[in-house]
Amino acid sequence: MINSDEILKKLAIESNIRQEEIPDIDLYMDQVIQLFDSKFMKSLRNEEEKVLTKTMINNYAKGKLFIPIKNKKYSKEHIMLISMIYQLKGALSINDIKAILAPVNERIEKENFDLESFYSTLIELQQKNINNITDQIKIQEHEIEMLENDDQLKQILFISALSNMSNAFRKAAEILVDDLLENNKKKGDK
Structure with a gap:
């Protein structure tokens, strides 16, 4: 069985x-x-998978997930927004991502929004999460080692435990997206 360090x-x-x-x-x-x-x-996950394709970027642009491009070139702001999309798309739907980024895109276009500072904060939070993720994976591995002897069953338990945590975090993010949408709707109704 693959161990937590390899994972x-x-x-x-x-x-x-x-x-x-x-x-x-x-x-x-x-x-x-x-x-x-x-x-x-x-x-x-494998060599066939792509990080980013022209089609993906074009779909993000058509879907207005980021501010309009100029002269077929992407600015530093575009790169930061595409990076945010890349990080979010593993857990959330494109519609949820669009809802999340809509206020950011509006602020970029309408006011002097410091996207670089916001993005730096995001990267800082992600770096802090590395320690939490590492600790949680090691804790799950240790607990499973104590509960089961069969390597195949250990691996199934490990997969199930990590999937459960992933689903809980994704669901928590979806709850926050729904709350953001509701708050934006209330502001629009005023």
């Missing part, structure tokens, strides 16, 4: 695009894809 290595949860790694110049779509590939490739 954590394959997770590559430390992978992220930090603000200082985003070029100050606007990038073409192929350059955006290369940047994401360089940062997230090792976190993919």
